[in-house]
Each structure stands twice: as C-alpha cells, then as structure tokens.
Amino acid sequence: MDNPAFEVHEEGSKNDLSMGKINTISRMEKKKQWSLLSIFLVCLLACVVTTAIGVLILSLVYINNSQSHLNVQFAAGVWPLRTTVDPKVQKAVDPKFQFLNHLPKSKVFEYSGGAIQWARYRNNVKDYLNDEEEAFGTSLNSQKSHMTLGTLRIKSKGLRAPHWHFNANEHGYLVQGTAWIGVVDDGGEIVTTYNVTAGQVIFFPQNTLHWIKNVGNEDCFFLLFFSTHDELQTLDVDDVFFSTPEDIASRSLKPEGGIDFIRKFQKQKEDQAVNLPSNLAELVMNASYVQSPDSLVWRYFYDLKGSKEYQFPGGVIQMAQHWRNGSELSNNEKIFSEFLNQHQNTLALSTLRIYNNGLRQPHFHFNANEMGYVLSGCGKVGIINTESTIEFNINIGDVVFFPIGTQHYIKNTCDEDLLFILAFSTGDQLQTLDMDDYLQATADHILAQLFFKKQSEFKKIPKFKEDQAINLP
Template identity: 65%
Template sequence: MLLIFPCRGSNKKYQMLNQNVSSYVFQQYVFEGGAVQWARYRSNPAEYSSNSEMTFGNSINKHKSKLTASIVRIKYNGLRAPQWHFNANEHGLLLEGKAWIGVVDDGANSVATYNVTVGQVTFFPTNTLHWVKCVSEEDCVFILFFTTHDELKTLDVDDAFFETPEDIASRSLKPEGGVDFIRQFQKADVDQAINLPKNLMDLIQNASLAQSDDTLVWKYFHDLIGSKEYLFPGGIIQWARHRSNTAGLTENEKIYSDSINTHADTLTFATLRIYNNGLRQPHFHFNANEMGYVISGCGVIGIVGAEPVEEFSVDVGDIFFFPLGTQHYVKSTCVEDLYTILAFSTGDQLETLDMDDYFHATADDVLAQLFRVKQEEFKKIPKFQADQAVNIP
C-alpha cells in the first residue's frame, strides 16, 4: 500500500516543486494556458506514467477514499475552461496568484462570480458549471481535491458544444444568423482545457471581473487563511468545515458550513502548520479518509493500519493518503515549519481521536491488564490544560 506520491513542478512563492524532477513524478499534462498534474486512479493501467503512480492510484481506489488530487497551474489571462464534473465535488486552495471564479447553479438562476487570493478556498458542487481565470500577472497555482476515487468524469463547455449537431445548437441558442452563426465556431487543434489564445487582445475588449453578493459567494468560497487559528503548543490548525454548533462562526462562515453539509460527499479542509520538531500526535478519524499536500517544510509520517507501512519522509510537493480508521502521525523535521493542506472525505463534522485522549479515557486497570504494567504506572501519563493535538518536546 503506497501512501505517498511526489507531484512536483515549480512554484517560486512556496518553493514547492523541485524542478530537478525524477522519472517517477506525476505526469504533467501541458496546455497553451497552463498545466495539470494528477494523483488519481486510472482504470486502464497503461495510462499510468510509472509503477509508483499506479500503486498510489490503486490504493486510493481500493480504500474507496472519495479523494483525488490535482495541481493546476494557469498562466496570466489563462482560462480553465467552463466545465462540470459528473461524479465529484471539487474543493481547491489557491497557492499562488489571484483568480476570478464563476459558478453557475440552479438552472442559471444563481450565478456567483468572485475573486480568490492566496490561502482562500473554492468549492464547486457536482454537476455545477464553473470557470477559473488567472487575473494576476504571476501564474495561478491551485491544489484541487475531488470527491471520487474512481476516474474523474468532466465535460468542458466547448466539447459539449462541438458534440451537439449544428441545427440543435441553433434551435437552442436562437442566434442572429441561425446555423450560419453556429458554423463560425471552429474546434481548436489543441485541447482547450486551459485556454490562452495568442490573439486574446483582439477577442476581448471589456473583461468583467464582477463580484457577486456575499450571501451567494460564500456558498462556494471560504477565506481559510483568514479564519480562526486553533493554537497548540507545537503548531496551528485552520479549518474550512461544517460545524454542527455554529457558535463562533461568522455569518459568511455559516453559509459555507451549510453549503458543504447540504451537498452530498463534500470535503472538510484544514491547513496544518507544525513548528520545527513539533508533532501532530498519533490519531485516527472515525468518519473520513484523509489526503494531504506539503506546501512547505519537510517531515516524517508514520501509519498503523490493516497493512504494515514503514515510516516515511515527505517534502515539498508530496501528496500523502491515510485510509479511514488508520492511526497516523506527522512530525516536522526541518528548521522551516511543515505546512500542509489536508482534505477529509466528509461534509459532516470531522470525528477524530488522539492517542493521549484515548489513553486518558481508558480505565487504568484495563490498561494494566493489556500492557502487563502495574496500574499505578499509568498515573505517570499527565493531563495538560492545553490541547496536545500538535505538541512539542
């Protein structure tokens, strides 16, 4: 069972992807407006670029993880084509740049457009049309998570259009000129998944970057970097999640919380910052698989589950996966903080149990019988006022 996979390219802001890549990194799909890399399952083994990629893909599929990851780079003025996914919600975190987003929901009665900057989260429900345009002079880089462990199924608007007979498209759109208007559209020679025409300035005279009302935007957006910081002795956690108890949430955060809980099979997001030599202590999740991406720093991960997994190292650009119920820990091993984005396969409140909590909750006499150590010895395990979820020596 492989639980880590490097997904490297280049990103100057986060120094996240080493350009001296080796032959086993994820295959990069290049478009005129950017590039995409995947951590995903493929039903056809021949479509994997390496045995390591196939092992990772088979692992997330075998465990029914409801998680697929992708790194998307969009050049300035590049457009990730309007599209929808048949079999997955999409959650993303912007790592670099500034992007303008559009979401079309509810039969076009609800159209949300908004800007996102570094550290903010996007959410696109299943079968909801959406687009992403990079509007910063630097490239936009997203880490995306999709709620499927099968092959992701996507349809771009241009592909849907060119697959539709001319007369049907004309009857639907009713343009001036009828079918002749439809015939002026020519299918491009290259895939338009991330589009950037050379004659863009001739095509567009007045680009609109409208911002919709907050009550609409926050259904699809969360300011993760600006959210409450949960402080621990060894680090910080911030959340984009559903809370059954909304006390402490802003009105906009309540909208997002309700949105991801209303839609089926959504994700909980978190950023985890672990200080040098800090430890996210051993823990497991009752109700979610977990997938993570290393933004900066480096660390060591350990897993205890149904199958043996040796402790392994993670570095900038690596993606890792913890199946539901497996106990795992993450330790920071660089001078620089270990900073990760985590995705959990639940839109309900995440349920987690840490090692110190279950030791304290288990009766001393039960522990003594199990470990064959005198009962009074377990009094030596201290209880702290500060939560030790992320601790430090």
C-alpha cells in the same frame, strides 16, 4: 479268440473317450476365454471409474482455486475490480506507495494556458506512469477514499474553461495568485462570481458549471480535491458545443445569422481545457470581474486563511468544514458550513502547520479518509498497524493518503515549518481521536491488566490542560 463285437465296442469306447476329451478341452478353452474377457472388462471398468474420479477431483481443485483467485482479486481493500490480471501487479512495490505519491514526478498535462498534474485512480493501468503511481491510485480506489487530487496552474490571463464534473464535488485551495470565479446555478438565472486570493477555498457541487480566470500578473496555483475514488469525469463547454449538431445548436441558441453563424466556429487542434489564445487582446476589449453579494458568494467560497486558528504547542490548524455548533462562526461562515452539509459526499479542508521539531501525534479519524499535499517544509510520516510501522520521508509536492481509522503521525524534520493542505472525506464535522486522549480516557486498572504493568505506573503519564495534538518535546 477274436471277438469282432468286442473290437467294435472297444473302438466305440475309444471314440467316445476321445469325444469326451475334446468336449472337456473345448469347455476349458471357453472357460479360459471367458475368464480373460471378465478380467479385461473388470480392468476396463476400473479404468473408467478411476478416470472419472480423477477428472472430478481436478475439477473441484480448479473450481476451488478459481474461487480463491477471485476472492483475492476482488476482495475489498486489496485491488480494484479488473477483468484481467495486469503483469505490473505481480511486481514488488514498496508498501509506502499505498500512502505516498511523488506528485512532482507525475505526468504534466500541458495546455496553452497552464498545466495540470494528477494523483488519482486510472481505469486503464497503462495510463499510470510507473508502478508506484499505480499502487497509490489502486489504494485510493480499493479503500473507497472518495478523494482525488489535482494541481492546476493557470498562466496570467489564462482561463480554466467553463466545465462541470459528472461524478464529484470539487474543493479548491488557492496557493498563489488571484482568480475570478464563476458559478452558474440551476436554470442559469443566477450566476455567482467572486474573486479569490491565496489561502482561500472554493467549492463547486457536483454537476455545477464553473470557470476559473487568472486576473493577476503571476501564475495561479490551485490544489483541487475531488470527492471520487473513481476516474474523474469532466465535460468542457467547448467540447459540448462542437459535439452538438449544427442545426441543433442553431435552433437552441437562435443566433443572428442562424446556422451560418454556428458554422463559423472552428474547433482548435489543441485541448482548450486551460485556455490562453495568442491574440487575446484582439478578442477581449472590455472585461469586468464582478463580485456577487456575500449571500451568494459564501456558498462557494471560504476565507480559510482568515478563519479561526486552533493553536497547539507545536503548530496551528485551520478548518473549512461543516460545524454542528456554529455559534463561533461569522454569518458568512455559517452560509458555507450549511451549504456544504446540504450536498452529498462533500469534503472538509484544513491547513496543518507543524513548527520546527513539532509532532502531529498518532491519531485517527472516525468518519473520514484523509489526503494531504505538502506546501512547504519536509518531514516524516508514520502509518501504524497491528504488526509494525511504515515510515517514509515527505517533501514539497508530495501527496499522502490515510484510510479511515488508520493511525498515523507526522513529524517535522526541517528547520522551517511543515505546512500541509489536508482534505477529509466528510461533509460533516471531522471526528478525531489522539493517542494521549484515548490512553488518558482508558481506566488505569484496564491498562495495567493489558500491559502487565502496575496500575501506579500509569500515573506517570501526565494530563495536560493544553491540547497536545501538535506537541513539542
């Protein structure tokens, strides 16, 4: 039986069912869409967090590496302070060039009156002639050596122009020739002048105006030591004069003719640091080379070749230094000793002569760096560290450097004497300890324990009455 009502109800139920299905599907689709969005958001958040952590790690690594680089770059005793890494530093250089400079191979600075060569630190690495020269200069600077060395050759009648050094005392040793020295004291009221010959020492305190005139017929050859490990700063009188405004120079000097007199001076094209005009005979008619009283001269002068000789089996040492006990010094030597000690950062000078087959035994200095120049002969130098020994040969003109506390030895390998001029970075009396002295001074039972040898074995090391600082086999 047809029942319209039922049919209507059935259709309504079907419609309700269809709507329910549609709603369910819609909710499922929305839920699915939300799940995908959630996954996307979680993945995005994870990427952001991972990226942030990665950036943080890279930053920390970069900072750490930068600090490590700076620590290496600026560590004391490694390299001098530089704002950039020079490509030369990356090159392999024989370690011996920290201690050795072949000065005869360095650049010669030529002047009309002579020449200068340098074993020194340079602010600009391009000023070094080669990597070995840079290694030596860097070593002087990083070890705070307080020493620079230059050779000065002055032709006969030539003049090292009046000048002064901003940042160093100067100590000179005359190897050859005869020179007349002038030193202008504070205020210009006292001018000390004196003559020097080969084997004698001159001394100029920092910022003291001085000149050197060759008054002999042969070249003067000086070894000059300066108490700085930075680049030497020097000012010559002619450079100062031509840099001064004309009106200022005229008002200061008040010459006859005033400013017109000043304008007649012409600056030479060539540097006049070591001066010798071609028309000198026309310029100078009446030269005199006055010697000041000893009380003045011996502040700036020391007769090293005439001083006491300290004799050893294998050689001789002479010293121009401050002596704490000056009882063995002459009155003039006491003047030099005391004057030297009154100034800061002065140097002690010495000659070291090692006979054929002689050895300056291993030793070190408590209170000074050491720099030396080979005057004659040839030899072998050894630098002893905790792991090994660096050995190298030396010949005439070579410069050596031994940092404070560094144990080193020098052996004569020629038939003739090996002769050095040495400088030490102290204005006080030099303090040195030799290998035989410190082994003799150490208790034998301490040595036995250290070296795993019976105590009686160390009785075999003899103790000599005569100092063996320079010994023979």
